[in-house]
Amino acid sequence: MKHYIGIDIGGMIVKxxxxxxxxxxxxxxxxxxxxxxxxxxxxxxxxxxxxxxxSDAGLRFEDISGVGIGCPGTIYAEKGIxxxxxxxxxxxxxxxxxxxxxxxxxxxxxxNDANCAALGEYLFGSGKGSRNCIFITLGTGVGSGFxxxxxxxAGKMGAxxxxxxxxxxxxxxxxxxxxxxxxxxxxxATALIRDTQKAMAKNPDSLMHKIAAQYGKVNGRVAFDAAKxxxxxxxxxxxxxxxxxxxxxxxxxxxxxPDKVLIGGGISNEGDYFIKLIQRYVNRYHYGGKINPRVKVxxxxxxxxxxxxxxxxxAMNK
Amino acid sequence: MKHYIGIDIGGMIVKxxxxxxxxxxxxxxxxxxxxxxxxxxxxxxxxxxxxxxxSDAGLRFEDISGVGIGCPGTIYAEKGIxxxxxxxxxxxxxxxxxxxxxxxxxxxxxxNDANCAALGEYLFGSGKGSRNCIFITLGTGVGSGFxxxxxxxAGKMGAxxxxxxxxxxxxxxxxxxxxxxxxxxxxxATALIRDTQKAMAKNPDSLMHKIAAQYGKVNGRVAFDAAKxxxxxxxxxxxxxxxxxxxxxxxxxxxxxPDKVLIGGGISNEGDYFIKLIQRYVNRYHYGGKINPRVKVxxxxxxxxxxxxxxxxxAMNK
Numbered sequence: 258m259k260h261y262i263g264i265d266i267g268g269m270i271v272k273x274x275x276x277x278x279x280x281x282x283x284x285x286x287x288x289x290x291x292x293x294x295x296x297x298x299x300x301x302x303x304x305x306x307x308x309x310x311x312s313d314a315g316l317r318f319e320d321i322s323g324v325g326i327g328c329p330g331t332i333y334a335e336k337g338i339x340x341x342x343x344x345x346x347x348x349x350x351x352x353x354x355x356x357x358x359x360x361x362x363x364x365x366x367x368x369n370d371a372n373c374a375a376l377g378e379y380l381f382g383s384g385k386g387s388r389n390c391i392f393i394t395l396g397t398g399v400g401s402g403f404x405x406x407x408x409x410x411a412g413k414m415g416a417x418x419x420x421x422x423x424x425x426x427x428x429x430x431x432x433x434x435x436x437x438x439x440x441x442x443x444x445x446a447t448a449l450i451r452d453t454q455k456a457m458a459k460n461p462d463s464l465m466h467k468i469a470a471q472y473g474k475v476n477g478r479v480a481f482d483a484a485k486x487x488x489x490x491x492x493x494x495x496x497x498x499x500x501x502x503x504x505x506x507x508x509x510x511x512x513x514x515p516d517k518v519l520i521g522g523g524i525s526n527e528g529d530y531f532i533k534l535i536q537r538y539v540n541r542y543h544y545g546g547k548i549n550p551r552v553k554v555x556x557x558x559x560x561x562x563x564x565x566x567x568x569x570x571x572a573m574n575k
Numbered sequence: 576m577k578h579y580i581g582i583d584i585g586g587m588i589v590k591x592x593x594x595x596x597x598x599x600x601x602x603x604x605x606x607x608x609x610x611x612x613x614x615x616x617x618x619x620x621x622x623x624x625x626x627x628x629x630s631d632a633g634l635r636f637e638d639i640s641g642v643g644i645g646c647p648g649t650i651y652a653e654k655g656i657x658x659x660x661x662x663x664x665x666x667x668x669x670x671x672x673x674x675x676x677x678x679x680x681x682x683x684x685x686x687n688d689a690n691c692a693a694l695g696e697y698l699f700g701s702g703k704g705s706r707n708c709i710f711i712t713l714g715t716g717v718g719s720g721f722x723x724x725x726x727x728x729a730g731k732m733g734a735x736x737x738x739x740x741x742x743x744x745x746x747x748x749x750x751x752x753x754x755x756x757x758x759x760x761x762x763x764a765t766a767l768i769r770d771t772q773k774a775m776a777k778n779p780d781s782l783m784h785k786i787a788a789q790y791g792k793v794n795g796r797v798a799f800d801a802a803k804x805x806x807x808x809x810x811x812x813x814x815x816x817x818x819x820x821x822x823x824x825x826x827x828x829x830x831x832x833p834d835k836v837l838i839g840g841g842i843s844n845e846g847d848y849f850i851k852l853i854q855r856y857v858n859r860y861h862y863g864g865k866i867n868p869r870v871k872v873x874x875x876x877x878x879x880x881x882x883x884x885x886x887x888x889x890a891m892n893k
Binding site (some may be wrong): 260294331340341388405410411415416417418420422423424425434436438500501507508510511512513514515516535544546548549550552560 | 614649658659706707728729730731732733734735736737738740741742743744745747752753754818819825826827828829830831832833834853860862863864866868870892
């Protein structure tokens with residue numbers, strides 16, 4: 258059986274794992290990132306992390322058929338360059354070339370982390386069996402990855418697949434990107450928390466106050482928890498939030514008409530209850546309701562391993 | 576040189592033309608459509624139109640390498656079926672099979688007309704030289720066609736590529752599709768006319784009244800004409816309209832990051848003045864403004880021949 262290494266670069270840590278061709282992680286470990294240091298430091302650490310997991314797994318360099326790297330930001334995959342990654346202080350960073358100074362193999366690839374996760378889900382997770390699928394991650398922001406005809410589609414120089422920055426309310430809420438009304442400004446966990454806080458301020462008797470106190474803060478679960486206990490204000494927050502997510506999902510369905518839409522990220526931990534609400538919205542509003550094929554909305558299934566498996570799958574899919 | 580036939584089905588007429596492999600029309604003609612009659616009547620007329628143009632051009636059946644058909648509505652291209660076309664009374668209509676009862680050749684293909692036009696522009700028009708391009712047609716509605724990696728992308732059963740039904744203002748204007756706030760409800764000629772009429776009602780002294788009287792009606796040109804003559808109310812209508820078009824175009828750029836966005840349809844007759852306004856909006860608002868590659872907005876160039884050349888190019892591209 259072939260083995261691959263998947264490396265998942267985050268703002269705080271780098272995860273790396275050895276993944277077999279069936280998408281199973283054999284062995285994994287992490288190291289810290291230091292965004293303030295030169296990128297060559299991180300690349301050296303990444304390489305040493307690979308050496309460590311190889312040793313832990315009892316495998317040699319020659320046993321690895323390829324290395325895939327997932328990283329937030331805009332990635333020019335064909336050139337192995339990170340054009341821009343805000344939190345990591347990367348700017349036109351030739352990460353693949355730098356990594357190859359240590360790793361003496363040609364099969365090293367890099368992609369945006371949401372694109373990697375989309376590919377991982379397509380090959381080994383909830384996207385299996387579909388031809389076109391769209392992956393959405395609902396976290397601090399709204400990320401997206403598109404698998405079209407079995408391949409990542411990211412547009413020119415990897416600068417596409419930014420569905421979070423599709424405006425759904427022209428002149429609406431300010432977005433970090435400079436526009437107003439982006440999907441991310443309504444459907445991210447950040448937006449949900451903002452809306453939860455507003456509703457709490459207006460409803461001093463809402464259960465949300467008690468639940469937030471238990472968590473020690475207002476997080477993305479407060480409104481969902483309270484809504485399940487039939488709190489009126491919380492139910493309105495959840496209803497609005499589902500509408501915002503649904504609006505963007507239906508937009509993407511009308512554009513791509515994929516086989517499946519996969520939902521990942523922290524908010525997807527709300528599980529079936531949550532997915533069913535989005536599915537209901539989609540069934541009602543997708544274009545050509547009674548004629549066009551329905552699109553399944555499913556929860557992404559690789560969860561915490563999505564980063565490593567997704568990155569490794571990048572090398573498998575070449 | 577190889578020759579193809581392109582057939583463009585419309586609500587009132589069918590156009591057919593013989594197109595050479597360089598995308599030039601050798602000969603063309605039209606016949607009427609009768610949407611109230613059974614589709615087999617139209618298909619027989621279509622075939623006879625093909626026979627006529629072959630005869631006019633002095634070519635024989637054997638000289639034609641393939642036939643492409645463009646039709647409005649949802650087209651299941653792989654099966655040669657028109658799933659649904661509102662104005663033409665088609666519903667799961669096996670048009671290709673019916674046509675092959677007369678036309679004794681295997682190379683007969685069908686696609687949505689906007690997808691055909693997109694392919695035609697990509698091969699022979701303003702889309703030449705790009706890898707991914709997006710075609711938008713601004714007319715009664717807002718149509719779209721996506722060329723990704725040199726091929727039409729239309730999603731499952733051809734039910735995608737409906738960018739006109741991407742919501743840009745949640746809870747906004749009613750759209751014909753049942754949702755509220757679709758791009759089509761803001762960026763179509765229909766929407767422009769609605770907005771022009773509103774502005775005229777509010778501004779009895781506006782030049783738009785005189786210009787509309789000259790046209791004998793309020794059409795999509797009234798506001799543009801008056802704006803060029805510095806009419807204040809008209810300039811506001813145009814400014815808003817550009818913003819609506821720009822909003823959807825930027826959304827699509829953030830999603831696809833294509834090489835080019837091509838604008839066609841009646842409104843594109845406003846020409847350079849109009850295209851430049853959209854380009855300026857796009858340059859300002861596309862995601863990652865200073866880092867990501869700029870996307871060129873250009874006017875579609877095949878104009879009235881887009882339907883025939885686009886349909887023919889469908890057969891060429893197989």
